[in-house]
Amino acid sequence: MYIEQAYKGLIDNWRYLIGLLLIVGVWQFLGSFPLLGALAAKDGGMSAMMSGDIGRMSEVLGSNTFLFFMLLTFVFGLIAVFLVVKYLHRQSIKSLTTSRTKVDWKRIFFSFFLWASISVLFVFIDIYFSPEDYAYNFQLVPFITLAVIAIAMIPLQTSMEEYFMRGYMMQGLGILTKNRWFPLVFTSLLFGMLHIMNPEVDKLGYGIMVFYIGTGLFLGIITLMDEGLELAIGFHAANNLTAALLVTADWTAFSVDSLYRDISEPILGWDMLVPVFVVFPILLIIFSKKYGWTNWKEKLTGKVLAEEEFFKLDN
Structure with missing residues (x-):
């Protein structure tokens, strides 16, 4: 009951509207102020x-x-x-993260590794297999700086992207629409659209949006099936x-x-397509076997419980 964790806070529609504006505004x-300040202090920074x-x-x-200033945003x-x-919705960060009694760090590390x-x-x-496509680029000091x-x-x-997309947005939209499929589809499309300004799109065309939207869909599925953001x-x-x-590469975001x-x-x-149509489905099978996922249709497309029903079951 991950989406229903939002009931543990204040769920008025106006709170989500103001919260959305505040998050996007700050982000x-x-x-962007530190990045803009750093650019303004450099020759040619203003024109760039x-x-x-x-x-x-x-x-x-x-x-x-x-990279540092970009990530700082x-x-x-x-x-x-x-x-x-915490302050607008009076909801705990734990309930935004997971439906479990505590955050499962083992899940985070398993998925990561x-x-x-x-x-x-x-x-x-x-x-x-394609050595001609790559140039060895290692330089000790720049690489160590990058790594840090x-x-x-x-x-x-x-x-931030997960807590905002698969957390705040998914819970809020789920509570609003009282179903699971709409927040899953909407956040997946939004996740893809947020990458539309990446240099990769300019170089490769809009076909790469299949990868971005597909990745968003995969992340949404594992969030709903596992009832938490950890994976x-x-x-x-x-x-x-x-x-x-x-x-x-010269044409990538990184x-x-x-x-x-x-x-x-x-x-x-x-x-670009193999991960979405081959690798991600295999990962879903691995995760489902490891964590015993069942009832896929209900968890991905079913109804969200009413507030009173949730608290009756939660207690």
């Missing part, structure tokens, strides 16, 4: 800022510095989510962390000092 507006070109802004600040956003939930292992394996298989920033801040970035938090952190540390640089001509190929 996108207030959180006005252009909105991520590549130019990264070049002005340096890739690692730009999500730290502001995560703090905003927690403050809105499972997907990190698979991601690393896929990368090195591709490097082995990434390990410290990427889990905060991905947690989604672990998966998302592993996905972005391995992407930042292992392989970069154009940083990674271990390898992808120098191939960017095309939308099967490798």
Whole structure:
């Protein structure tokens, strides 16, 4: 009963509207001030800022510095989510995270290490079979700097997206619509749309939105089936962390000092679709076997309990 955990707080519609505006405002507006200030202090920073070109802004600040300030906006956003939930909704962070009696860190770490292992394996298989597509990019000091920033801040970035999308938005929409399928579909589409400004979309075309929306759908499914955010938090952190540390390219959102640089001509190929249509379903089977998931139809498309029914069962 993950969605119904929202009943443990104040669920007035106006609270979700104000909360949404506050979170987005802090994340996108207030959180951008440090980045804008850093750009303004650099020669050429103002013109790069006005252009909105991520590549130019990264070049002005340096890739690692730009990454830090970009991730910092999500730290502001995560703090905003927690403050809105705690003080506006009077809901505990635990009930936003999970329906279990406490947060299951073992689930987070299992999901993290499972997907990190698979991601690393896929990368090195591709490097082995297509070495001409990669250039060894390791430089000790820049890589260590990247690693420190990434390990410290990427889990905060991905947690913000999970707490906002699969947590706050999913619970709020579920309570509003009294069903599970609408928040699942809506948050998956919204998750995809939030990536539409990524450089990858410009290079590969809108077909890559299948990957982003499919990933959002996968994260939504494991949240509803497992009745908590733990698996989604672990998966998302592993996905972005391995992407930042292992392989970069000039046309990606994480154009940083990674271990390898992808120098191939960017095309939308099967490798973008295999995760959504092959790997993610396999992961769902693994998770379902490990955690004993049943009653898929009801958990993904069924009705959300009324408040009085929930508290009767919860007690």
